[in-house]
Amino acid sequence: MLDGCVPWPPDAAERYREAGYWRGETLGALLRGWAERYGDRVALVGDDGTRVTYRELDMWCDRLAAGFAGQGVAPRERVLVQLPNTPSFVAVCFALFRLGAVPVFALPSYAVRSCGTWRSCPVRSRWWIPDEVRGFDHRALVRDLLPELPRVARVFVAGDPGGEEDGLVALAALEQDPVALPEPDASDVAFFLLSGGTTALPKMIPRTHDDYAYQTRITAGICELGEDTVYLAVLPVEFNFPWGCPGIIGVLGVGGRVVFAPDPTPQTCFPLIERERVTMTSVIPTIVHLWLDAAGRTGHDLSSLDVVQVGSSKLHDEVAARIEPELGVRLQQVFGMAEGLLTFTRYDDPRQVVLTTQGRPVSPADEIRVVDGDDREVPDGTVGELLTRGPYTLRGYYRAPEHNASAFTADGFYRSGDLVRRTPTGEIVVEGRVKDVVIRGGDKVSATEVEGHLTAHPGVQQAAVVAKPDRVLGEKICAYVVADRDGPAPTLPGVRRLLRARGLADFKLPDRLEVVEVFPLTGLNKVDKKVLAARAGLLHSGGGAGRGDAR
16 A cells, blocks of 8 residues: 555455455446446536536546656656546546546645645645636646745646646646556555544545445445436535545446536526436535525426435434425435545435434444443443444544544544444434534534634734534534733634635634633633533624624
8 A cells, every 4th residue: 555554454454355345446447347338328417518428538537647647647646636526527536546646635615725735734746736616716826836836746727727838737738649557456545535624734534446446336325326317516526425425436336427516506506407307416414505495496497306415514303304395305314524434324214214313334344333531332322432444444544643543543443533322223323523623514624723823813812713503504613712902802804804814714714703801711721612612602693792703
């Protein structure tokens, strides 16, 4: 396996192979078989109506792989991929799989400076593939950063590269006649996902060909995908949920069709559902709220939509109960993590199970423990931290030995940081997080990271960030600050402007600012965030003695 990655123990790997979970198939080779099987069936559809068949996608990937190789991209090299929801993302990634290079998936919403991809991330790629996403032109950022990034050998742009003097290469100009390439090892890393940011900087999550092929195959079976499946990719495709739960790869594996939505709004997605007769999609609770609000007023025909998967953050029971009657679909609750474990409700589960739980593990080889603070297993119905290991759950983050020592047990169980309880029939119910994060609309925001930026404000002495419950987003970001007594107290608009200027992504900006005289302290003189979180839970949207909410 790639240096810096933690492999599965040999005995576990052998068990997974003997059981048929790992079949020694690379993702690039799987696409070759799909192209032979499904030929001229449409595989990918852009929001502009562009259509790509399986045969065309296969050839496109071969030509791109040859072009990357011609530019000097070598097997096992990391390539930062930061593209919007388009067919190009699939072609680029599968081309890199065939070459044996390793894509690093960076969500387009991350500004590079804020996520630390180049300066602080352990994967420092010489290759970068950005594009313009929702009004943020990564190409302009490339031009600003290139003088500071001597390691970068080449930047490939999916859209217009701009002037030739900028040194950016268009992907379309990269394509060459296919060349023979050595087949990568299926047990090696296929790509990296970025962790959700539970610490100040994201960790790199290695996903192998073997484990991801299994994940997409087992979930495709649970979801009963087939050639008539039409999947709408709504969430950013670099996200594990739409990429492989079963997502894009799972749908392609059964000969279905993937339609790309550039944004999740009803104004964009509802016409695509009607035009392409979409049957399935994956969303987060924030998007569910938007769709429910618009469904009763839309003139678009949504009758083809059969299944809506909802995951990434807690779906409240009262919202879950509205989905089937108001959208006319089947709800499937999903809980999971980029690191591995997935739990799904099943189509034949009792309605109450679907509405109130996050389902059961997808693999018979998934091992689950729910433990207290001393790692003692707790009985069903008791809340504890979820520990897990299995054939598609990582055994360590990339080049993070110190973090791995605390994130995994001695026998290889991953400490998820999720607080859950298990029902007597084996379903998982998510109750919260152990780690100090705010899960805002499905995005995990590090409190430590935001606090560090807040203390750069000239009017802030100390800062503490906690979650404030919210009906739509699940949680909002509430910032408590002790103001500098010698100057004017900070205001929420001023704080947000400063943090945005420092490169912090919009979803990490505080929604609420409360100015206090002193912080409550624990017996060890640490800030007592439990007290602050309790106070945040009592704040009303427009009131309170602080500086109010962002509108």
